[in-house]
Amino acid sequence: MYNDVRFTLNGQPMVYTGNPLRRLLDVLREDYGLTGSKEGCGEGECGACSIIKNGKLVTPCIIPVGSIQGAELLTIEGIRDTEKGKCIIEAYAEGGAVQCGFCIPGMVMATYVLLNENPDPTEDEIRLGISGNLCRCTGYDLIVESIHLAAQKGAALWKK
Amino acid sequence: MEEVKCYMPQTLAEALQIRKDTGAQPLAGGSDLMVANSRGAGIVPGFKKPILIISNLPELKGIRQLEDGTVEIGALSTSWEIHTSPVTHPLLKDAASRMGAIALRNSATIGGNIGNASPKGDMPQPLILLDAEVVLQSVDGERRMKVDDFIIKTKVTAIRDDELITKVVIPPQKFTHIFFRKIGMRRSNAISKLTLSAAANIQDGVVVDFRASSGAAGPKVERSREVESLLIGHKVAELPDLKGAFLDAWCSDVIAPHAMPEYRRNATRRMLEYFIDSLVAGHPEGRVE
Ligand SMILES: Cc1cc2nc3c(=O)[nH]c(=O)nc-3n(C[C@H](O)[C@H](O)[C@H](O)COP(=O)(O)OP(=O)(O)OC[C@H]3O[C@@H](n4cnc5c(N)ncnc54)[C@H](O)[C@@H]3O)c2cc1C
Ligand code: FES
Ligand code: FES
Numbered sequence: 001m002y003n004d005v006r007f008t009l010n011g012q013p014m015v016y017t018g019n020p021l022r023r024l025l026d027v028l029r030e031d032y033g034l035t036g037s038k039e040g041c042g043e044g045e046c047g048a049c050s051i052i053k054n055g056k057l058v059t060p061c062i063i064p065v066g067s068i069q070g071a072e073l074l075t076i077e078g079i080r081d082t083e084k085g086k087c088i089i090e091a092y093a094e095g096g097a098v099q100c101g102f103c104i105p106g107m108v109m110a111t112y113v114l115l116n117e118n119p120d121p122t123e124d125e126i127r128l129g130i131s132g133n134l135c136r137c138t139g140y141d142l143i144v145e146s147i148h149l150a151a152q153k154g155a156a157l158w159k160k
Numbered sequence: 161m162e163e164v165k166c167y168m169p170q171t172l173a174e175a176l177q178i179r180k181d182t183g184a185q186p187l188a189g190g191s192d193l194m195v196a197n198s199r200g201a202g203i204v205p206g207f208k209k210p211i212l213i214i215s216n217l218p219e220l221k222g223i224r225q226l227e228d229g230t231v232e233i234g235a236l237s238t239s240w241e242i243h244t245s246p247v248t249h250p251l252l253k254d255a256a257s258r259m260g261a262i263a264l265r266n267s268a269t270i271g272g273n274i275g276n277a278s279p280k281g282d283m284p285q286p287l288i289l290l291d292a293e294v295v296l297q298s299v300d301g302e303r304r305m306k307v308d309d310f311i312i313k314t315k316v317t318a319i320r321d322d323e324l325i326t327k328v329v330i331p332p333q334k335f336t337h338i339f340f341r342k343i344g345m346r347r348s349n350a351i352s353k354l355t356l357s358a359a360a361n362i363q364d365g366v367v368v369d370f371r372a373s374s375g376a377a378g379p380k381v382e383r384s385r386e387v388e389s390l391l392i393g394h395k396v397a398e399l400p401d402l403k404g405a406f407l408d409a410w411c412s413d414v415i416a417p418h419a420m421p422e423y424r425r426n427a428t429r430r431m432l433e434y435f436i437d438s439l440v441a442g443h444p445e446g447r448v449e
Contacts, residue, residue, distance in 0.1 A: 003168045020166045021211060022204050023194070030202065043195050044264055045349055056240070056266040062194040063267065064187065064205075066168050067215035110262070131348035132261025 007071045009034075010078030020066025025049045027065045028075060036076035036105045040134065047133030050106035051075045057113045057132075076105040079112055087154035088112060088147075095146030099137035106133050111147050119158035120151055165210040172219035175212060175324060176299045183321040184212035188236055189267040191260075192276045220271070220326055223247060229332030235271030235325045242270060242283075249330060250447065251286035251357045254340040258282065261348040271325040277311045277380070280352050282342065284311055285375035288383050289357045292330045298322045304329070313379040335359040335369065339435040339448045343427065352376045354427055358435045365396050367439075372410065372432060377424050384410065396439055403436050 005016040009032065016027065025042075028034045028051070037060060040048035044062040051060050052074040079085035088111050091097075098104050107130055114121060114129030121129065126147045127140070135143065151158065167184055169175040178184060185207070187193050197205035214220065220236040225247040233242065239256040242248050243265065248256075259265055259273075259282050273283040274294060287307045294310050296303050296319065307328070310318050319325070339358040344350025355375035361368045370391045373383040387409045391402055410432060411425045438448045 002166070005168075019163065019204055020168060020213065021164070021207065026202050039201050042198060042201060044191060044260070044267075047261070047263060050263055053266070057263045058266050059263045062191050064166075064190055064194060064211075064213065066166055066213045067187065067190060069168065069216050113262070128348075129262070132263050 003066075005065055005069055007068050007073060009073050010075060016065055018065075021064045024060035024063040024065045024068060028060060034075045034077050036080075038102055038105060040102070045134070046103075047106040047110065047130075048103055050109040050133065052109060052113060055113075055116075057110055059132075074109075076108060079108075084112060084115070084154065084157050087157055088115075088150045091150035091153060092143070092146045095142055095149050097138065097143040097146035103133060103135040103137075107135070107143060111150060114147070115151055115154070115158045119155065121147070123148075163204065164207045167210065167212045169212070169214070169217070172217050172297070172324075172326070175214055175217055176297060176322070178212055179324060180299045180322040182210055182212075184210035186212050186214045186271075186275070186324055188214055188269040188272040188275075189238065190215070191264060191267045192272055192278075214324065220324075231330045233270055233328045233330070235327055236269050239265035239268045239270075239273075239283075249286065249290055249333060251289065251338055251340055251359065252283065252330070255282040255286045255342070255355070255357075258342045258344075264349070270328055274307060274311065274328070275317065275319065275325060277313075277315050277317050279314050279378060279380055280376045282352055282355060282375065285355050285373050285381045286340070286357045287328065287330070288381045289359060289371050289373040290330050290333060292328055294325050295327045295329060296320075296323045297326045298324075302326075308381070308383065311380050333359075334361050336362045336445045337435075337439060337443060337448055338446075339431075339438075341431050354424055356428060356431045358432060360435075360439055362396060362439060367391050367394055367396060367399070374428055377428060391436075399436055399440050403433065406436075407432060 007014055028037055038048040040046035042061045044059045049059050049061045050057055053071050088108050110130045110133050126144050167178045197207050199206045221234045223233050223237055223245045225231050231247050239259045242256040243253050270283055273281045292307045293304045337360045341356045342352050343354045358372040360370045370388050373381050375381050390406045407429050411429045
């Protein structure tokens with residue numbers, strides 16, 4: 001018997017009753033079918049698994065599910081149909097930011113946090129905002145430009 | 161592998177009782193423990209001891225400044241909270257803000273950084289320069305210790321099996337000049353190759369206080385009050401004559417090198433010399449870049 005872990009996942013209250021030492025990433029992908037978070041490194045280094053916990057970017061591959069008691073979690077599935085989510089995703093498509101796509105859900109999550117905190121970032125601030133997200137395909141420039149695009153096109157959204 | 165037990169207390173009192181009864185290992189942010197025990201995708205990490213999840217204990221959160229200027233930092237404070245707090249010391253902010261990347265800084269805690277006792281851990285280095293103390297609590301009471309005494313050597317601390325680090329206490333500081341460097345392979349997600357903090361208090365042309373501490377330069381953070389005393393009490397104008405002896409003593413006595421000793425010694429020497437030269441050149445008060 002384990003203690004319950006209660007938290008909110010993409011707006012839905014959840015009660016998890018399994019082993020609290022499982023990695024949050026495994027629980028999201030296997031128990032809740034939220035496979036948008038990818039596993040690149042499994043060590044907190046690559047950002048492919050990035051999600052948002054209480055408004056902050058975190059990497060669930062190094063978080064045990066038992067430590068998210070009471071937290072509010074947002075995954076890519078929780079933002080993709082929102083105005084802000086659509087704004088980023090469309091900007092990525094328009095800007096040609098995506099090649100294989102593996103890093104992209106994590107990049108989008110990092111972008112979401114960045115633009116929420118800083119609606120009009122400089123290039124340096126954008127690069128810093130995605131500095132924990134590795135991409136093996138694009139060389140980053142088109143991602144950086146797409147984030148600029150998302151900031152411009154969604155100006156009203158981010159500045160609210 | 162047999163599954164270990166996991167405890168999820170809701171209060172500090174409960175946590176301390178479990179710690180006393182079972183000796184379970186505390187897990188705060190988990191960013192060291194989860195990686196150290198990882199067994200790959202889809203598999204529960206292979207912890208060797210029972211785990212005590214302390215991540216949500218309210219008593220271990222928050223940063224506050226007392227009336228006399230002392231700053232108390234709850235053990236669960238993250239690198240991000242420390243970096244953005246209006247009351248934390250700039251040298252500690254520097255160290256916290258350069259740890260990992262954004263997501264890591266939202267998980268990594270100061271208690272975990274000290275508890276992990278890696279010589280490459282970034283926060284102990286400024287904490288030791290600042291004469292910070294850890295507060296250790298058990299069911300039986302509380303004791304305090306300098307961070308410098310608490311961290312004994314690589315991965316070894318003075319913690320007892322029934323204790324938790326509850327907070328880190330930084331006494332009020334008076335420095336006119338501070339200096340911080342972290343050398344890593346890239347700007348983000350770079351474990352320190354070498355770090356240095358230095359600080360001085362110059363009053364009427366006299367070195368009233370001078371401190372330095374080196375990270376990733378030995379089995380633990382290196383600081384030597386004896387070597388610092390070579391400069392303290394002297395006039396700034398005397399520093400050019402004193403600095404050779406100071407740098408020799410710091411770099412031979414203080415650095416007990418492991419890998420690339422020459423590089424570590426030379427780089428430390430050059431950084432310290434740069435700081436001292438800036439003082440001699442009359443650098444305005446504040447941060448020496
Ligand atoms: C991708 C990545 C990058 C990193 N980059 C850096 C870096 O740049 N600089 C750096 O210094 N570190 C870095 N780290 C290491 C790690 O993030 C830090 O050491 C962090 O501060 C550990 O805190 P935590 O709360 O996550 O520790 P945990 O893993 O929860 O605990 C670490 C140790 O401390 C003990 N402990 C934790 N809290 C307490 C407490 N309150 N009382 C008693 N014992 C306690 C635990 O039992 C354990 O032994 C990195 C790690 C990763 C995964
Ligand atoms: S898989 Fe989580 S950071 Fe790489
Ligand atoms: S698009 Fe392939 S890893 Fe980024």
